[in-house]
Amino acid sequence: MTAPGCTDCHGTHTIADPKTPKWQVDVIRECGGCHTQYIKTYRDTYHGQVTDLGYSVVATCSSCHGSHEVLPKSNPLSKVSDERILSTCQACHAKANANFVQFQPHANKYSKESGLILYYTTKAMQLLLAGVFAFFGLHTILWLYRGLAEMRKRRGEGNEEKH
Ligand code: HEC
Ligand code: HEC
Numbered sequence: 001m002t003a004p005g006c007t008d009c010h011g012t013h014t015i016a017d018p019k020t021p022k023w024q025v026d027v028i029r030e031c032g033g034c035h036t037q038y039i040k041t042y043r044d045t046y047h048g049q050v051t052d053l054g055y056s057v058v059a060t061c062s063s064c065h066g067s068h069e070v071l072p073k074s075n076p077l078s079k080v081s082d083e084r085i086l087s088t089c090q091a092c093h094a095k096a097n098a099n100f101v102q103f104q105p106h107a108n109k110y111s112k113e114s115g116l117i118l119y120y121t122t123k124a125m126q127l128l129l130a131g132v133f134a135f136f137g138l139h140t141i142l143w144l145y146r147g148l149a150e151m152r153k154r155r156g157e158g159n160e161e162k163h
């Protein structure tokens with residue numbers, strides 16, 4: 001994977017004004033084209049779902065990582081470094097505090113690394129969902145079976161009355 005040049009994010013012949021909300025929402029897909037795992041986890045969050053609907057009031061990748069000054073978290077100058085993350089969130093969440101920034105914007109609910117509570121809650125919800133469908137699936141099949149049996153029985157009784 002190579003680092004992006006101007007055109008990766010801004011395009012070539014169809015360069016749009018980067019200040020428009022539409023472009024800022026569209027560029028998420030450009031970031032996500034290279035950072036596939038990060039866009040997947042981003043889409044699981046409130047920010048990611050709202051921007052997926054086309055609204056730009058919530059955080060895009062660039063709201064948290066910057067646009068031309070994107071740096072790894074380990075660099076203190078990064079917008080998501082321990083030193084700067086609070087002010088990054090506070091740009092929109094005025095009341096954000098140290099506790100609020102514990103939120104994991106890239107939590108992977110299928111990996112134990114993002115925390116056991118999230119991992120097992122996800123597993124439990126999947127089991128519950130599968131259980132509900134299995135139960136009602138079986139219920140519907142038995143109901144159908146019973147219905148057919150009764151219909152057959154009633155038809156049988158009808159024939160007897162004619163004799
Ligand atoms: C990683 C993606 C990315 C790359 C690479 C990139 N940009 Fe941008 N650029 C952005 C984003 C996102 C914004 C919008 C910033 C904002 O939210 O205001 C932007 C804004 C701009 C703007 C208008 C706002 C400003 O800062 O003045 C210009 C001009 C610009 N970019 C030029 C360039 C040029 C020239 C290059 C190559 C040297 C480049 N960009 C590379 C993502 C990128
Ligand atoms: C053309 C592919 C490409 C695009 C588009 C792209 N990136 Fe990157 N990005 C990279 C590469 C390559 C690195 C360096 C990775 C490394 O050094 O391990 C990187 C590094 C990063 C890092 C630092 C993490 C690290 O491991 O160094 C962040 C954060 C990041 N990009 C966010 C973004 C955001 C936000 C956008 C959109 C505005 C974006 N990227 C667009 C390829 C891309």
Ligand code: HEC
Nearest residue numbers: 031032035038039042059060061064072073074080105106
């Ligand atoms: C709400 C703020 C927020 C948004 C929105 C967000 N990120 Fe992040 N991102 C973070 C934080 C905080 C970290 C560091 C902790 C972590 O890795 O989970 C991070 C880590 C990363 C890293 C690894 C950086 C490193 O140094 O290892 C990449 C790459 C990245 N994000 C890309 C993206 C892309 C691409 C998007 C959009 C699809 C995005 N992020 C949206 C806050 C955000």
Ligand code: HEC
Nearest residue numbers: 046047057058059060063064088089091092093100101103
């Ligand atoms: C560009 C503005 C912007 C930035 C930057 C931003 N957010 Fe948000 N975020 C929003 C908006 C708008 C909402 C909608 C709900 C609200 O207003 O609280 C939201 C919602 C949320 C929610 C879910 C709703 C809730 O209030 O529980 C969480 C969690 C969240 N943000 C965390 C963060 C964290 C952590 C950061 C910093 C790493 C961050 N946000 C950065 C705009 C932003």
